[in-house]
Amino acid sequence: MKSILSIATAIAALVFHVLPAQADAGKCEPDKLATKYPGLAGKTIRIGQDGESPPYSYRDPNNFDNLIGLDADMARAAFACIGVPVEFKTGAWSGLLPAVIAGQLDVMWDTLYYTPERAKSVDFVSYMIAATGGLVAKGNPKSIKSLDDVCGKRATAGLGTVEEAAFRDLSTKCVAAGKGEISIVTYPDMPGGTRLVSNDRADVLMSDLGMVNTLVKNNPDQFDRGFMIITNFKIAVGYTKDNKDLGQALLDALTILRSDGTEKKLFEKYGVDYAISQPSEILTK
């Protein structure tokens, strides 16, 4: 199932983008920052991440002062390509987007889903599609193998995430189908959520597939993956509304990283399925 999807996505990606991307993908010219993106000259880009979501953004176990992960490395590579210095700011995930809206940050680069609702407040450059995984206790005691099996069970998702909204939506459908509502608990941070599952306070945790995979890989006696869904949600970099130079620079840089193979290397390095990578586009609505 997973491999079929991966192949399908890869083919889709090839068909839809690789050729045109190659055509306009230039090369990194950090020296020409002032002429290519005059709005960014002399600036330091402030990037918001939460630093607690492996494999996307987390503390380097060998040096806690260092932030690593797919999103962290992608951000570094992209802005190095653009030629502008960056400063990472770590804060609770729920505070990141408000800070971008308020102009306290330039960019939120932390597994952020693009939604039209959010696009009213910030602009986006997408770079991959979301896949969701269902984390369950070892051996999947409640045999949750798809979303349909969640009806009548205890489910947990991050506060304010699309997964939480999905559970709430699903719960009403479960009730309508006479299957019993879902008891939903939200967690403030990922470790808090996983404790709910490992302490049998929740039957399933739904989060980004990459995070779920990492959790299962690192804690094989505790967790299993119950199910996975490739969604049509786009994961994107959020940036301050109407900062056209920043958007264009990000689009150009991500396109280059994709065409020169840097992106693929980073996906592999952090064990993220490259199939979910996607050609970048600017989304402002």
Added chain:
Amino acid sequence: MPAVRLLFALFLLAQLAPAFGQSAVTGGTGSSDCIIGCDNAPLSAPDLNKMGSTGGAAPPPAPIAPTVKSPTRSALSPISEMLGYVVSPFLLQGAWLAVEIAALAMVGGMIMGLGLALLRISRLAPLRAIAWFYIWFVRGTPQLLQLVFIYDALPPLGITLDTFTTAVLGFALNEAAFSAEIIRGGILSVNRNQAIAANAFGMRPFLTLRRIILPQAMKAILPGMANDVISMIKGTSIASVIFVNELTFRSQQIVGQNFKFFTVFGAAGIIYLVMTSAVAVAQALLERRFNLEIDRSAGRGSGFGSLFGFSLFNARARERQAPTLAPSLAPGPQTLAPPESASLDWIRKVTAGAAEETTIEPFVTFRNVHKAYGSREVLRGIDLEVRKGEVVVIMGPSGSGKSTLLRLVNHLEALDWGEIQVEGKYVGYRLRNKMLRPIRDLAKARAEARIGMVFQHFNLFDHLTALENVMEAPLRVYGEPPEKVRTLALNLLAAVGLSQHTDKLPHRLSGGQQQRVAIARALAISPRLMLFDEPTSALDPELVGDVLAVMRRLAEAGMTMLVVTHEVRFAQDVADRIVFMDEGLVVEQGTPAEVLRNPKQERTQRFLRMVEREAEPIV
């Protein structure tokens, strides 16, 4: 200093722990997943904040979080692993950030809180309302919301504050609301008589607050404040939404990566304990400083145990000694040593100002004085004159308005109608359009009038020694040189027979001794007029004599005195004139012989019979 020793021990522990932690954590071969202090950690690890465009600096090879399965890791003692985290610079920096934010916010919060507390007890309703509203709003809304609002809602208005400033400001604004109520509680816990006494000596409101009220309020304020400090140090973690990377958030990030919840948060717990212990020690030291039960003359630092309230044994031992330290509890003329000539000299010198020739006669005049509390009329038209050097005793049943009359003389209470002049001047009033208007700077007017007052319940400043009580007004109100004031105060205390008790706090003195300190305190401002408001009513009968003896000598020295008292014998011996009041009016007045022996009014006769019956057992 035991506290210092404890802090040093903690410091030493912090110094030793890295070595311990390091050897434990790096021991073994599985070094790729060691956490801190690893020798083979990549030295080239880029500093995120300075990294900038060097995007190529790849992170070290171990890609994903270390797994729990490593054999070396499971062989590690969990305790030493935890200690390794305790001394990890990553966590300690977070702890230091929490301390910085909490310290700055606490200082700001306390200052604003004091202001709010004063507004809350202000006489002006709009100020009270503003403070109430602020406290209501800030206490009633989530602090998270307040922080995010300051950080993210103000930039569109052109106010962009960085993370640290936002955190300090946000926590300070929040703390202000909470500490305002703690401080207000402390201020209300101080007996109102303390402020009345300070007012009578012409101390300004701010001086009264700083010197008299707050030092006494401290014992009620400190425990609550220490709670707030500790809550704030821990509570800074909610500022992670505005990018404050303090201890809890940093721990959370480590847990996010290695899932060792109990190890990492256990370490954070130890760091928090060290920080909050420091607060607890500071609280204990401060409480000791403001504790009136610990006699300052008994010497400081009597053991570490007493810091934490284990001083029961010591205290008992001290109590047992107390009687021998206070020999003058017994009444008798010998307690007024040094007797006669020397002390009389002093009283003469003090009263020299009062004895000066003055052309203004009469010295104090009351004209048609009215005063009501709500609908209850306390004074209904008093006319009275007091000549220079005269001792006037005011008698009458309780509720007849005697004490109120005294309080009007130095403007502790405002007149409703009529006028009172002392030496031809109004105290704190100005004549405008033929109406008396209170002036703004009442304290200054009271100070200039130099009217000494002695209260029924002594109203000594409870946190100051006998000597400090006497020195307070000359030093702080009149700004006289400290050495001169000290000499004067020591002489005055000697004159009232209390040379041996100069360093004692009021609660270590008997009532009679306290009242004599109060008289010395009133004399220290070189008063031109002395007001005595039932000075012996709160005293045990055997202690009355000493106080009356001092007053007698004062009268002999020529002091002008207005005395409210029920002491018939004192009135008979000392008074030049007795004024009998009832129901807010002067019923009759005259020499002691006239009023006491041959009272004309039926009300006076009835009162005197009652007073004499009460006094019989003593006589």
